[in-house]
Amino acid sequence: MSPLSALHSIDAIRAASRQLVREFGFMGGAFAGTDLSPSAVHALIELDGGGITARDLAERLHLEKSSISRMLRKLVASGHVREEAGDDDGRVKMLSLTAFGKKRVDAIHAFARGQVVDALGRLRPGQEHTVLEGLSLYANALAAQANGEAGIPASDIVRGYRPGLIARLTQMHALYYARVAGFGQRFESVVASGAAEFCGRLENPRNAIWTAVLDGTIIGTVAIDGEDLGGDIAHLRWFIVDDTVRNSGVGRRLLAAALAFVDEQGFAETHLWTFSGLEAARHLYEKHGFVCAEEWTGAQWGREVLEQRFVRVRP
Template identity: 30%
Template sequence: MTVQDIRAFNRFYTNLIGALDYSRHLYAPYTLTESRVLYELAHSPRTDAADLRTALSLDSGYLSRILTKFEQDGLVERAPSAQDPRRRRITLTARGRETAALLAERSNEAVGSLLSAVPTADRPRLAEAMRTVREILSRGDDKEHKDVLLREPGPGDLGWIVQRNAALYAAEFGWNTDYEGLVARIVADFAEDHDPHLERVWIAELDGRPVGCVMCVRDEAPATARLRLLLVEPDARGLGIGDRLIGAVVDFARGVGYRDLVLWTNDVLAAARRLYQRHGFVLTAEKPHRSFGKDLVGQDWRLDLHTTHE
């Protein structure tokens, strides 16, 4: 393969997706780069200017101008980071989320139209070819978190949460189908009736495939949210994904005005419990019980969201 081969492919693909044709209005009134910044802000729960600059390899001055434009348009808010006052935290406003969702919808429609011309039998081969390109061209990059994306669930992802929870807990702890039934009810309740302003699900995606999840839902107690169904696939552990998923829930719950964040777990889940403690959760009660075909010790944990955990 030569440089010219890659350049030829680039010309082919940018023309195919219409990246050079602004008459298609995919990103209007924003440029492709501005739309990508909005995408990152919509899918990264904790983002500051330095994160964006690194993730997108943007010049700091250029990024600053983009963020200033977004602020003037009412799409973002900027404030000192709670973790490091020297850094500026960037968050989308309600209008910003709506704009990001509109741009995502346009892109999805465009790609859907493109895929409609691809025979069903050829789609697995196309997906594998795209994964191969990404894998080969990503070699040598020492940013281990580079391809980890936290995103909202798409079609089929809620079913994936049920299936993977059932399979992993059966394999690792011997839990029976009672646990699968519990997860299915939790997920079904969310799918059928949830407030998108106060409840949310995150899917962790690595190299184009889901490798983790977590859920934030309203609790029965006033001003209280509940963290549920934290999961990270075995081959994706050690990359900080569980820490990021919990951080996403904490930031979201605090941002929408919950006072407390609670969760229920079992003492056998030692790795998860260490993560909860790292984020400031405090054990408030524990009780032996017989569930999922095993003798377990259930634990209740609580985080005061009015207290900043260092």
């Protein structure tokens, strides 16, 4: 791209960003159909799942502690939010929505969905996928910059089967979990057979798999199995990135693509199975709305671990 063309693209993106800010109401007046500030609306949405603290909220909204404290005092006083002492530490206040707050969030979601439906209805068929991909890529790049992550490799996130996928997926799982958990042949065989069986079901529109590809090499995978759990539940499977690109943002991009598909398909819940000790992965899951719903001790992979089931409810 020439310098002149690059400058034109940058200015065009900035102009489009300013237009979005104006159209969404960030400049003042009613926001999301409410009389609340944009930060308060986003806070209520984050609190919808419950079980988070003021510190968690500050991290998610990129706000200072003092700003969060002032906003929460107003939301508590107005009856939107309740504070309760934590189970493990009474000094930590856990935040959740009141019945009034929940009703307000439901109205916010209805208003916002109406905005999106109306806007997408003005596009040509198929253009909604372009909008989703572009917004996701740009938002993820901005988040990586804000979080001080290492430069994201020039990788592509590609949906669908590609030659070598099953073998590469299995290799990344086998090497990583042998190192961090001591899993061996039994685990590797289950991964390989499960991935092979799943790839035979990709013609079902409720199933999908994504790969992160760098210079022709698969460096990450994630899949959504919309069949095996039933009950309108999506199963997030085979989420892994190569050791060479950990902490680069590739995993976050893969997860974002999978969850965008989940929401597009309208699944009520998304479940994933993992085990305790994988803190970086757990932080990423929780940042994307998953909560640990169940824990138990198991040894199905040849070594005893504290297994976990995480659940994300449809926003």
